[in-house]
Amino acid sequence: MNKAFTKEDDGSTPERLPDLPISGHPNHVTPQGLAALKARHASLEAEVNRLREGREFLDDLHPLAVAERDLRYVEARLNTAILVPPPEGPCDQVLFGxxxxxxxxxxxxxxxxxxxxxxxxxxxxxxxxxxxxxxxxxxxxxxxxxxxxxxxxxxxxxxxxxxxxx
Known part of the structure; x- marks a missing residue:
C-alpha cells in the first residue's frame, strides 16, 4: 500500500477515548449537586488547558484524552441538568433532595x-x-x-x- 494512503500516529493529537455512558434517567440535581458539577467542569477545563499547553513535553497523551473525555461527560450532564430546589416551608414528605x-x-x-x-x-x-x-x-x-x-x-x-x- 502506498504510504500516502496510510495514517501514522505521530503523537501530535491525543487519542479520543469513547464517551462515558450517560444515564437514561432524567438528570435531576440538587442545588449542591449543580454547584458541584459546575466546579468539576471548571476544574476539568483548567486541567485540559494545562495538559494541552504542555503536551509537547508529555511522553504519554493518555491523561489529556482522559481529561477531555471527562470534560465531555460533565458538559453533557450540565446541559441536561434539571434543578430541583427544596420545597418552600416545612415538608414532612420524602421528595428529591x-x-x-x-x-x-x-x-x-x-x-x-x-x-x-x-x-x-x-x-x-x-x-x-x-x-x-x-x-x-x-x-x-x-x-x-x-x-x-x-x-x-x-x-x-x-x-x-x-x-x-x-
Missing part, C-alpha cells in the same frame, strides 16, 4: 439524602433517587413504614424525620 432519618426493625437509625446520580456517594449516605432505597422512601411521610427490597430480603423502615437543605 430530602434527608430522611429512618429506623429499622431493631430501632437502629440511619439518615440518607436523596440526590441525583452524579451527586450520589453511598459512603456519605447520599443515595441516587433511582436506587431501591430511595424508590422505597419517595413520597413517604414521617411515621410511615416502607419496605426496602434488599438481596437478603425485605427490610421494613420507619420514617422518623424528613429535612431539606436550604
Amino acid at each position: 430530602a434527608t430522611v432519618t429512618v429506623a429499622d426493625e431493631e430501632g437502629r437509625q440511619a439518615s440518607y439524602t436523596i440526590v441525583g446520580e452524579d451527586e450520589s456517594d453511598p459512603e456519605k449516605r447520599l443515595i441516587s433517587a433511582f436506587s431501591p432505597l430511595a424508590r422505597a422512601l419517595i413520597e413517604a411521610r414521617v411515621g410511615d413504614i416502607v419496605e426496602w427490597p434488599k438481596p437478603t430480603g425485605v427490610v421494613e423502615l420507619e420514617v422518623r424525620r424528613v429535612t431539606y437543605r436550604a
Whole structure:
C-alpha cells in the first residue's frame, strides 16, 4: 500500500477515548449537586488547558484524552441538568433532595439524602433517587413504614424525620 494512503500516529493529537455512558434517567440535581458539577467542569477545563499547553513535553497523551473525555461527560450532564430546589416551608414528605432519618426493625437509625446520580456517594449516605432505597422512601411521610427490597430480603423502615437543605 502506498504510504500516502496510510495514517501514522505521530503523537501530535491525543487519542479520543469513547464517551462515558450517560444515564437514561432524567438528570435531576440538587442545588449542591449543580454547584458541584459546575466546579468539576471548571476544574476539568483548567486541567485540559494545562495538559494541552504542555503536551509537547508529555511522553504519554493518555491523561489529556482522559481529561477531555471527562470534560465531555460533565458538559453533557450540565446541559441536561434539571434543578430541583427544596420545597418552600416545612415538608414532612420524602421528595428529591430530602434527608430522611429512618429506623429499622431493631430501632437502629440511619439518615440518607436523596440526590441525583452524579451527586450520589453511598459512603456519605447520599443515595441516587433511582436506587431501591430511595424508590422505597419517595413520597413517604414521617411515621410511615416502607419496605426496602434488599438481596437478603425485605427490610421494613420507619420514617422518623424528613429535612431539606436550604
